[in-house]
Amino acid sequence: MKAVQFSEYGGLEVLKVAEIDEPHAGPGQVRIAVRTAGVNPADWKRRDGYFRDFMPLEFPFTFGFEASGVVDEVGEGVSGVSVGDAVFGLGTGTMAEYAVLTSWARKPETMPFEVAGGLPVVVETATRCLDQLGTKAGETLLVSGAAGGVGSTAIQLARHRGMTVIGTASERKHDYLRGLGAIPTTYGPGLAERVEALAPQGIDAALDIVGSGILPELIGIVGDPSRVLSIADFSAPDHGAQFSTKPQDDPEQALAEAARLYSEGTLRLRVERRFPLTQVGEAQALSAEGHVTGKLVIDVA
Ligand SMILES: NC(=O)c1ccc[n+]([C@@H]2O[C@H](COP(=O)([O-])OP(=O)(O)OC[C@H]3O[C@@H](n4cnc5c(N)ncnc54)[C@H](OP(=O)(O)O)[C@@H]3O)[C@@H](O)[C@H]2O)c1
Numbered sequence: 438m439k440a441v442q443f444s445e446y447g448g449l450e451v452l453k454v455a456e457i458d459e460p461h462a463g464p465g466q467v468r469i470a471v472r473t474a475g476v477n478p479a480d481w482k483r484r485d486g487y488f489r490d491f492m493p494l495e496f497p498f499t500f501g502f503e504a505s506g507v508v509d510e511v512g513e514g515v516s517g518v519s520v521g522d523a524v525f526g527l528g529t530g531t532m533a534e535y536a537v538l539t540s541w542a543r544k545p546e547t548m549p550f551e552v553a554g555g556l557p558v559v560v561e562t563a564t565r566c567l568d569q570l571g572t573k574a575g576e577t578l579l580v581s582g583a584a585g586g587v588g589s590t591a592i593q594l595a596r597h598r599g600m601t602v603i604g605t606a607s608e609r610k611h612d613y614l615r616g617l618g619a620i621p622t623t624y625g626p627g628l629a630e631r632v633e634a635l636a637p638q639g640i641d642a643a644l645d646i647v648g649s650g651i652l653p654e655l656i657g658i659v660g661d662p663s664r665v666l667s668i669a670d671f672s673a674p675d676h677g678a679q680f681s682t683k684p685q686d687d688p689e690q691a692l693a694e695a696a697r698l699y700s701e702g703t704l705r706l707r708v709e710r711r712f713p714l715t716q717v718g719e720a721q722a723l724s725a726e727g728h729v730t731g732k733l734v735i736d737v738a
Contacts, residue, residue, distance in 0.1 A: 440533030441717045441735075442497040446486035449718040455497065460530065460537045462512035467538050469506030469524060473554030474531040476712075476733040477502060477586070481721040500717060501531030504737075505544055505553030509535070518543070525553035525696075527561060527688055532717055532735055542692035545700045552706050555586065555732035556695055559706070561684055562668060563591035564691040567598065569681050570642045570666050574599030579632060579640045579658060582647030583619055584610040586706075586732045587668065591644060592619045593704050603635055613707070613730060624649070629658050645670055645678075647727075652676045707731030 438459050443451040462468040480500050482488060505525040508518055518524065518541070525548075526541025544553045566587075572578060578595050582588045583604025595602045596618035604619035605628070611621035622631045628651070632640060641664065643655040648669025653676060656662045662677030673680035685691070698704035709730050712720040720733045 438534035439714060440499045440530060441501075441714060442499050443484055444497040446484065446489060448485075449722060451484065452718045452721070454715060454717075457497075457499075457533075459535045460533075462510040462515075462537055464513040465515060465539070466512040466528075467508050467515060467518060467524065467541060468510035468512075468535055469504060469538060470509050471504045471506040471531060471534060471536050471554075471737040472550035473506075473711075474501040474504040474533075474536075474735045474737055475555040475558055475586075476717075476720045476724055476735060477558050478724055478727075480717075481725045484721065499530030499533055501533070501536065501735075502529065503527050503554065503557035504531035504536050504538070505550045506536070506737075523550070523553075525557055526692060527557045527684070532714065532737070534737060540688045540692060542689060542696045545696050548696070548699050551708050551711055551734050551736065552699075555708055555734045556590075556699075556706055557688070557692060559586040559590040559732065560594075560691050560695040561688045562587050562681075563594050564694070565681055565685045566591060566644055566666055566668060567594055568685070569679060570644065570664060572598060572600060572642055576641035577601040577603065577636050577638060579636075579643040579655065580604040580619070581624065581643065581645050581649065581651060581655065582606075582669075583614055583617075583621070584730050585646065586729070588644075588646050589617055589707065589731055590704070591646070592617045593698075597698060597703055601636070603632055603640070607728075610730060617705075624651075628654060632658055642666075644668075645673070652678055708734055710734075711736050 528538035584606035645667035
C-alpha cells in the first residue's frame with residue numbers, strides 16, 4: 438500500500454510516498470481503509486526533529502495520528518463495530534491507504550469523511566484541556582490561539598459546557614470566532630486591558646494553545662497559575678501552570694461525544710484545505726506557517 442513516510446529528520450525533502458506492507462488490526466484495534474487523514478502541527482514538528490531528544494522516532498516513520506475510513510478488519514476482543522462501518526479515530530501511520538486505529542467512534546452519516554478525519558486529535562486535546570483545567574458552567578475561559586484546530590474545538594466544547602469564551606486571533610478571523618460562539622480579541626500587546634474590557638467579571642481559566650510565550654501574561658489575567666494550561670509551551674510548570682501532552686486514557690468517550698454533538702449541530706470543523714496523498718509536503722508547509730483556520734486534511738481515497 439502507499440504511505441507517506443520519512444527516514445531521517447529534515448525539511449520537506451525527506452518526505453516520500455513509499456510502497457509498504459499493509460498493517461493489520463491487533464487485539465483491541467480495528468483496521469480501516471483510510472478515506473481522510475488529518476494534518477497536525479506535530480507532523481512537521483516531528484519531521485523537523487523538534488521532539489527528537491525526548492521522543493525519538495523509529496524510522497521509517499509513517500505520518501498521521503488520526504483518520505476516517507471504513508473498517509475492513511476487526512481485532513480480537515473488539516465488539517460494537519463491524520467490517521463495513523464508517524468510523525473516525527486515533528491511531529498511527531494514518532497517512533496511508535490502510536491504518537490501524539486504537540480508539541474510534543462511529544461516523545455520523547451527516548459528517549463528511551473529510552471532517553471526520555480532522556476531528557479526533559483536536560477533540561481529544563480540547564476535551565483533555567477543559568477537563569484538566571477543571572472548567573465549570575458559568576466560568577469564563579480565555580483561549581490563546583482560538584482559530585486553529587484545537588482552539589476552534591475548545592471554544593465549541595467550552596460553550597457546550599456553559600462557559601463564556603474569549604478567544605484570540607487576528608482581526609480577519611473575528612467573525613469566524615463569533616460564529617463558533619466566542620468573543621474575539623486580537624493577540625499582542627495590551628491583551629490584559631482588552632480582556633478586562635470584554636470580561637469585567639474576570640477570567641477563571643486560560644488555555645495557551647499556541648505557545649507564543651505569553652504564559653506570564655495569562656497567569657496575570659487569571660490570577661491563579663494552576664488554572665492556566667499550555668499544550669505548546671514546555672516552560673509551563675516553571676511558571677506554576679499546567680502542561681498537557683499525554684492523550685487521555687479513554688479518548689473513545691470524547692470521540693463518541695463529538696459524534697453526538699456533530700449530529701445535533703453543536704460541533705463543527707472548518708476544513709480550510711484538502712490535499713491529495715502526494716501533497717502531504719505542501720500541507721505540512723502550510724501548517725508550519727501557523728495560520729490555519731480549522732484544519733487541513735489529506736484525502737487518501
Ligand atoms: N500537547 C498536546 O497534547 C497537543 C495536542 C495537539 C496540538 N498541540 C500543539 O498545539 C498547537 C496548536 O495546534 P493546532 O492544531 O490548533 O494548530 P493550528 O491549527 O496550526 O493553529 C493555527 C492558529 O494559530 C493562530 N495563531 C498563530 N499565532 C498566534 C498567536 N501569537 N496568538 C494567537 N493565535 C495565534 C492562528 O491564528 P491567526 O492566523 O489569526 O494568527 C491560526 O488560526 C501546536 O503547537 C500543536 O503542536 C499539542
